Amino acid sequence: MIELEDVRFARGSQVIFDGVDMRFPRGQVTAVLGPSGTGKTTLLRLIGGQVRPASGRVLVDDTEVSRARRKALYALRRRMGVLFQNGALFTDLTVGENVAFPLRAHSRLDEALIRRIVLFKLEAVGLRAARDKYPAELSGGMARRAALARAMALDPEIMLYDEPFAGQDPVSMGVLLRLIRRINDALGLTSIVVTHDVSEALSIADQVIVIAGGRVIGRGSPDEVLAQRHDEPALAQFLDGAAEGPLNASDAETPLAADLGLGMAR
C-alpha cells in the first residue's frame, strides 16, 4: 500500500501538488492521468524518494519515504521496479546485461542462475532473441519492453510506470497493456501507471486518479471517474480531449499586448 497524505510540492514558484491525498492499494493497477506538465513524473519521483515534498507524508507500506534515510530508501527501492519514460537502458550494456544488472548488483547468485533468470524475464516480454543486442539496435517498443524486463528483474512488489505508452505503435501498445496487467495479477503487485493516454489507462486500471492544476480532479474506478465528469468541467475536458475548457486557460499573467509593447496608452 502506498499513500500520499496532504502532499505539497513546488518547483520554484510553480506549485506542482497543493495538498494532495492519494492511496494506491496492493494488488491493483492504478492509473494516474493528467495533462502534460501536471507533475505525474514528479509523483513517481516522490514515491521513489528521489524528491521530497515540502510538506505532507509519502508512505510506502510503513516506511515514510519523505523522511527515510538513504539506507532505508535504498532498501525500499530494491522492492520497486521503475519503467522510465524513455527506458533509460544502459547504452553500453546489451539487453541481457541490462536485465542482469540489478541481479548482479543486489544478489550473489551465480552466473548460470542469473543467465536463466534473464532468459525468463526476456521471454516474458518477448525479447529472448534480442538478448545480445545493444539498446541502440532496438526499436522504441522493444527498448520499452527490455526496460520492463530489467525493472522486473528483482521481482519487485511495486511497479511504477512513467508514460509507458508514449510514442508506441498500436501493436506495442497492446503488448505493453497486456504485460502490465498480467505482471500485476500474476505477482500481486502494486502498480502505478502514470500516463495521459485516457482510453488505454481506463482499459487496464482498477482505479483511476486524475490530476490537474496541483489537485485531484477525479478518482475511483474507471466507470466512477467517467461519471464524475459532469461535476468537474476540467475532468470532462481532459477525458474528452476538448480544445476549449478550463485546462488550457492561458498561463500568461500579462496580456499579450503588453508583451508586444502595444497599447497600454494612457
Added chain:
Amino acid sequence: MNRFIDPVARLGRLVIGGVRHAGAMALFAIELAWVLIPSWARPRDIAQQVYAAGVLSLVIILVAGGFVGLVLGLQGYNILSNFNASESLGVMVALSLVRELGPVVAALLFAGRAGSAITAEIALMKTTEQLAALEMMAVDPLRRVIGPRFWGAMISVPLLAALFSLVGIIGGYLIGVVVLGVDQASYWGQIAEQMEAWDDVGGGAIKSVAFGAVIALIAVYEGYTAEPTASGMARATTQTVVLSSLAVLGLDFVMTAFMFGA
C-alpha cells in the same frame, strides 16, 4: 549612473558565480571522497576506466612526447653549443621533461582527450536518465559510475606523464645523438649523474598525481552537474577542458614555487 555600476555589478556577479561553483565542487569532492575507497570493491570497473581514459590516450601522449623531445633536442643543442656545453643536452632535456613538460603537457592533453570524454559520458548518462535508473535500482551512481571514472583518470595521468617524459628523452636522444652528433655516453651519463631521484623524478610524480586528481574531479563534477540538455552537455565538456587546463597551469606554478623555488 548605470554605466558605471553595471560593469561592477557584472564583475560582482561573476565572482559570486565563481565562488559558488568552487563551493559546490568542494562539497561534491567531500561527497565523492566517501565513495572512493568503496569503489575499489569492483576493481574491474576501475580497470575498464583506466583503459578508456589511459590506454586509449596513449597514441596522442606518445606522439606528442616524441615531438616535444625532438624540439627540445634541437633547441637545447642550439643554445648549449653556444656555451660549448652540448654534452649537457641529455640532462637539460630530461630535467625539462621530468620536472615540467611531462606532467603539464600530458595533463593538458589528457584533459582535452579523456577529461572531456568522461564529462560527456556522465552528462549523457544523466540526460538519458541512466543515473536516475541506477538510483531507483538502489545502486549509488556516485559509487558505481563516478568513483571508477575518477580513479581511472587519477591513475592514468601520472602513468601517461611518465611515458611522455620517457618518449621525450628518447626523442631528444634521436636528434641530439643520432642526428647532431652529441656524445652518446655523455647524453645518458649526465642524466644518470645529475638527476635526483626524489627531487626531480619525485617532484614531477607528485605534480602529475595532483594534476590527475584535479582533472578527474573537474571532469566528473562537470558531467554529474551538467544541465540535461544538448547545450548543457556542450557547456560541461568545454568547462572541463577550460577549467582543468587553467587549474593545471595554476597549480603547476604553485607547486613549482614550493618545490624548486628558492
